[in-house]
Amino acid sequence: MIFLTRRATFSASHYYWNPSWTEEKNHQVFGRCANRNGHGHNYTLEVTVAGDVDPVTGFVVDLKWLREVIEREVLASWDHRNLNLDVPEFVATESAATIPTTENLAIAAWKRLEPAITAVGGAQLSRIRVYETPEIFAEYKGEA
């Protein structure tokens, strides 16, 4: 089995706010990330797929196809957007929110990509890494 990784970048804004907490607690837990006017990052998304090398093509998957899947399933919805307002996974209700932390972005990217990659057969999604900055990242391997 070979593990193949494709990187992509996207730029987005966000802020961290739990609507079921007081303003004071939000600022205490999230610090500068709780600024209600938001802030932004240049994110790097790493998508790792695992599979056997096709004896004819020498590919695990076609990288061009993988780029198109990432573009269609993730970047088209996330790039140059406000994650809290434009991305359904992270739009808060009055009492609850999935906060667009790096951890939750990794999980959300997995949920968007896994069905499309599995549907084609041949390779499985193995790992998602999302870098918020070069020094901060989260990863998700599909665990419950």
Next chain:
Amino acid sequence: MRASFGRRYSISASHRLHTEALSVEENCVTYGKCNNPNGHGHNYVVEVLVGGEVNPESGMVVDMVALDEAVRTKVIGRFDHTNLNLDPVFQDRVPTTENLCRAVFLLLRNALPAGELEHVRVEETENNFFEYYGEL
């Protein structure tokens, strides 16, 4: 839902690779220019990966500020701008990056504010790095 949070830190330190278990010539052959008697230094990158449940209220595996404080107290404050050969942890072993990686893992393993330490990766230069996952 279980995920992992990773963070990268830097440490600048000097070291000399040398062991009393080998002769002068053997040290020179084994460690090459890393055996230079007066030592040399690196800008190390220390990557820490913490795994755990994503807290449903905060969306976080571990609070980054608390993690930074733990790493600063246990690792950065100890090794940054020091001579690794003089640290107690290297009195019985050579300060190779393998041993530094393991030392960082053992210092942090029980010091995290939340989650479990999944791996420590230490990059000595852009072209070489070492990872430790605990005893597998």
